[in-house]
Amino acid sequence: MTTYLLKRLAISLATLVLASIVVFAVLEILPGDPARLMLGMNASADQVELLRNQMGLNAPLALRYLHWASGLLSLDFGRSYTYSVPVIDLVRERLAVSLPLALIALALSTIIAIPVGLFSASRRGRAGDTISMGAAQLGVAVPNFWFALMLIYIFAVWLRLVPAGGFPGWSAGVWPALKSLLLPAIALALPQAAILARVTRSALIEVLNDDYIRTARAKGLPYRAVLWRHALRNAMIPVLTILGLQFAFLLAGTIIIENVFYLPGLGRLVFQAITQRDLIVVESVVMLLVAAVIAVNLIVDLSYAVVDPRLRSRQ
Amino acid sequence: MSLLEIENLSLTIGETQILKDMELSVAPGEVMGLVGESGSGKSMTALTVMQLLPYAARATGRVSFDGIDILAASEDQMCALRGDDIGMVFQEPMTALNPVKTIGEQVAEGIRWHTKTTRAAAEERARKMLDRVGLPEAKFPLSRYPHELSGGQRQRVVIAIACALKPKLLIADEPTTALDVVLQAQILDLLLDLVAESRMGLLLISHDLAVVTEMADRITILRRGEVMEAGDTARTLSEQLHPYTRQLAQASMHVPARARPHDTSQGKPLLQVEGVTRDYPGRRASLFRRAPTIRAVDDVSLSMAPGQSVALVGRSGCGKSTLARMILALDKPSAGTIRFRGETVTGKGEAELKPARRDMQVVFQDPYGSFDPRQKVEKLVAEPLHVLDKKPTRAERREMVAHALHEVGLDQRDMDKYPHEFSGGQRQRLSIARAIITRPKLVVADEPVSALDVSIRAQILDLFAELNQKLGIAYLFITHDLTVARAITDEVLVMHDGKIVERGKTNEVLDHPQSEAARALVTAAPDLHRAIAKRMQEQG
Numbered sequence: 001m002t003t004y005l006l007k008r009l010a011i012s013l014a015t016l017v018l019a020s021i022v023v024f025a026v027l028e029i030l031p032g033d034p035a036r037l038m039l040g041m042n043a044s045a046d047q048v049e050l051l052r053n054q055m056g057l058n059a060p061l062a063l064r065y066l067h068w069a070s071g072l073l074s075l076d077f078g079r080s081y082t083y084s085v086p087v088i089d090l091v092r093e094r095l096a097v098s099l100p101l102a103l104i105a106l107a108l109s110t111i112i113a114i115p116v117g118l119f120s121a122s123r124r125g126r127a128g129d130t131i132s133m134g135a136a137q138l139g140v141a142v143p144n145f146w147f148a149l150m151l152i153y154i155f156a157v158w159l160r161l162v163p164a165g166g167f168p169g170w171s172a173g174v175w176p177a178l179k180s181l182l183l184p185a186i187a188l189a190l191p192q193a194a195i196l197a198r199v200t201r202s203a204l205i206e207v208l209n210d211d212y213i214r215t216a217r218a219k220g221l222p223y224r225a226v227l228w229r230h231a232l233r234n235a236m237i238p239v240l241t242i243l244g245l246q247f248a249f250l251l252a253g254t255i256i257i258e259n260v261f262y263l264p265g266l267g268r269l270v271f272q273a274i275t276q277r278d279l280i281v282v283e284s285v286v287m288l289l290v291a292a293v294i295a296v297n298l299i300v301d302l303s304y305a306v307v308d309p310r311l312r313s314r315q
Numbered sequence: 316m317s318l319l320e321i322e323n324l325s326l327t328i329g330e331t332q333i334l335k336d337m338e339l340s341v342a343p344g345e346v347m348g349l350v351g352e353s354g355s356g357k358s359m360t361a362l363t364v365m366q367l368l369p370y371a372a373r374a375t376g377r378v379s380f381d382g383i384d385i386l387a388a389s390e391d392q393m394c395a396l397r398g399d400d401i402g403m404v405f406q407e408p409m410t411a412l413n414p415v416k417t418i419g420e421q422v423a424e425g426i427r428w429h430t431k432t433t434r435a436a437a438e439e440r441a442r443k444m445l446d447r448v449g450l451p452e453a454k455f456p457l458s459r460y461p462h463e464l465s466g467g468q469r470q471r472v473v474i475a476i477a478c479a480l481k482p483k484l485l486i487a488d489e490p491t492t493a494l495d496v497v498l499q500a501q502i503l504d505l506l507l508d509l510v511a512e513s514r515m516g517l518l519l520i521s522h523d524l525a526v527v528t529e530m531a532d533r534i535t536i537l538r539r540g541e542v543m544e545a546g547d548t549a550r551t552l553s554e555q556l557h558p559y560t561r562q563l564a565q566a567s568m569h570v571p572a573r574a575r576p577h578d579t580s581q582g583k584p585l586l587q588v589e590g591v592t593r594d595y596p597g598r599r600a601s602l603f604r605r606a607p608t609i610r611a612v613d614d615v616s617l618s619m620a621p622g623q624s625v626a627l628v629g630r631s632g633c634g635k636s637t638l639a640r641m642i643l644a645l646d647k648p649s650a651g652t653i654r655f656r657g658e659t660v661t662g663k664g665e666a667e668l669k670p671a672r673r674d675m676q677v678v679f680q681d682p683y684g685s686f687d688p689r690q691k692v693e694k695l696v697a698e699p700l701h702v703l704d705k706k707p708t709r710a711e712r713r714e715m716v717a718h719a720l721h722e723v724g725l726d727q728r729d730m731d732k733y734p735h736e737f738s739g740g741q742r743q744r745l746s747i748a749r750a751i752i753t754r755p756k757l758v759v760a761d762e763p764v765s766a767l768d769v770s771i772r773a774q775i776l777d778l779f780a781e782l783n784q785k786l787g788i789a790y791l792f793i794t795h796d797l798t799v800a801r802a803i804t805d806e807v808l809v810m811h812d813g814k815i816v817e818r819g820k821t822n823e824v825l826d827h828p829q830s831e832a833a834r835a836l837v838t839a840a841p842d843l844h845r846a847i848a849k850r851m852q853e854q855g
Contacts, residue, residue, distance in 0.1 A: 212411055212412055212413040212414070214405065215405065215411045215473065217365075217367055218365060218367065218398060218477070219425035219428065219476060220395065220397035220399055220425060220428060220429060221424070222390070225428075229424075230413050230416075234414070309417075309460040310414060310462045313462070
């Protein structure tokens with residue numbers, strides 16, 4: 001088990017370092033001078049040169065990478081050109097929206113998908129299965145912003161239960177903040193749940209053909225108990241893989257939903273930073289997401305080992 | 316009064332009739348043997364009693380267990396019976412246990428479910444049961460996972476699960492088919508002990524007549540879903556009144572007619588294995604310590620003459636398959652040399668090996684798994700032709716395939732069919748056709764008949780014998796089945812823990828084994844003659 005853990009940890013760290021080099025290099029290669037952008041089109045060459053020196057843009061590449069990377073480690077991401085505030089403050093502010101949103105959406109997706117998958121697998125080929133998998137097919141096909149619009153129409157415009165958009169901030173109280181995240185979370189969760197339910201179903205169907213299911217039935221366990229106690233845990237590996245991928249997507253890939261609901265999330269931050277060539281912000285957020293994805297993958301890898309004892313004893 | 320009584324049972328799955336007017340009964344403390352070839356409906360009979368049939372199955376007739384009408388019982392009633400009054404043991408011990416739960420959880424689960432006792436009490440009972448089936452606490456604590464156990468040990472766990480609540484009836488469906496003969500004998504003894512201990516009825520399902528004869532008081536012979544004959548084991552098998560019974564018994568003891576073996580004293584040996592050893596890295600205990608090596612094959616030397624038929628016998632895990640892989644140059648020895656037709660094959664590259672590859676071919680155990688289901692027979696059988704120096708034209712290729720098919724008793728029109736259109740025995744003929752198409756001097760056959768029914772097995776053994784005589788092919792048979800070794804080989808090598816511990820003429824070694832390993836194999840091997848004689852004595 002410790003060998004497995006150490007190995008996974010080492011791989012994760014190596015990936016992180018490699019990713020940081022790639023992120024740094026790509027933004028170096030891209031055309032456009034941040035100093036000129038900050039000063040505007042009318043600035044003189046001398047002014048630009050002065051700012052470049054100030055920003056350390058004229059130092060050798062390797063040195064700049066080391067400076068940037070060590071900054072990241074101490075959570076010093078530098079200052080945003082456009083907002084003129086430390087990047088870390090921007091990110092912290094946006095994460096306060098994006099992280100809870102992603103977690104709620106992920107939780108909703110799991111809570112919907114696993115029971116639907118179990119239900120469908122246990123009624124394979126019958127009406128219940130056909131209906132729920134048809135619904136899942138629809139969930140995969142329909143884009144999440146359409147769900148978002150429908151949800152706004154029903155719950156905000158018509159029933160007036162929740163606000164149609166915007167985010168009051170956590171300072172306004174936990175409940176109002178949560179309330180404004182609820183609809184976007186549902187809109188995000190529905191397509192994810194549809195995918196996850198299909199994965200859960202097919203993983204379960206495969207597992208239900210295994211011999212140990214018959215052994216469990218021969219013990220006298222009713223079908224439902226066999227499904228929960230024996231089949232589900234064995235079907236968890238593909239489900240966990242998809243969950244890991246979904247979390248990464250939910251953290252950063254939510255720009256459309258953020259726009260529909262006027263949420264100040266990470267997605268919008270990156271989008272604006274890219275259009276304004278605020279490279280420091282882009283770099284920082286991308287690195288943050290890379291770190292998050294690697295961390296999630298590590299957690300997924302470790303949860304494989306929790307689920308399957310054979311992985312624990314293998315090297 | 317009978318414990319289990321099956322009358323006029325008919326079973327259909329979809330449109331297919333599986334069982335027809337099936338009759339069978341088991342009394343308390345009695346062992347009933349249910350014998351039949353694959354597809355005869357043995358397993359479906361068991362699943363009917365358990366009511367674990369596939370979704371589309373429809374059963375009619377009467378099945379009564381301990382006064383309960385099984386076919387009319389509700390799912391709740393069946394759940395109460397399963398695992399409590401009726402236990403079941405399955406064929407595949409490697410996959411019959413849940414890989415993510417400890418053996419303790421799995422044995423205790425049924426106990427807790429039926430007796431509603433506490434976890435601690437259930438675990439205590441599970442512990443006692445595991446001790447009883449020969450898995451003592453010191454080596455097999457409840458916290459072990461199935462993957463940490465061997466096949467034989469896993470089957471003991473399955474038996475512990477089935478017998479944990481002292482069922483009135485135990486159904487064992489081919490419980491030892493996947494195990495080697497020594498383990499088989501141990502497991503069968505354990506089952507008999509459990510029957511004697513608590514007057515449990517045992518329904519033993521097997522395709523192996525010898526095993527059933529050794530075990531069962533009464534026997535029911537099933538063919539295509541119909542009972543051919545039923546009665547006392549001794550009488551049924553000694554009189555062999557029913558033609559199908561006679562056919563089965565004869566096929567089980569079949570020895571192909573072979574002229575005297577080729578003269579092996581003269582001429583150069585075909586294959587020489589000298590001091591071959593194979594080490595594998597074992598499991599590493601720590602990141603900083605070197606992994607201990609596991610010696611799979613230990614300083615093995617042997618020699619085979621052209622046209623000679625040799626058996627390599629031993630228990631599972633003794634290294635016989637590893638040795639065969641090295642002979643076929645599919646694996647490299649850690650030490651020692653292998654010479655084929657006088658030339659060294661060890662350490663050569665693929666290109667240099669081509670001529671040798673042409674002259675040695677292989678037949679595997681599983682006729683279902685060894686063919687790509689999406690390719691036609693012509694292409695499958697022609698596969699080894701790529702080792703020829705000159706690529707044959709399409710017409711030549713078809714000619715060669717047709718010839719090979721003819722030699723194994725198949726029709727040349729079969730070459731345009733797909734593998735699923737053939738039965739198990741026919742598929743094994745196909746793999747033999749594939750092996751002989753390059754006119755090899757040596758065929759290595761890894762348990763080539765152990766997945767086949769007895770009557771088919773007899774035909775395939777005849778085919779091997781015929782090809783040996785006609786084409787002068789030498790065979791290396793890898794098997795744990797001594798009847799196969801006896802039927803078709805001139806010499807036998809007994810392997811144990813990576814070493815060859817005994818060698819000699821097949822009959823001499825099998826009749827008078829000297830080494831402990833050989834003796835263990837011979838005593839454990841079920842033998843129909845011996846079993847009938849013993850039954851006759853017991854049952855008068």
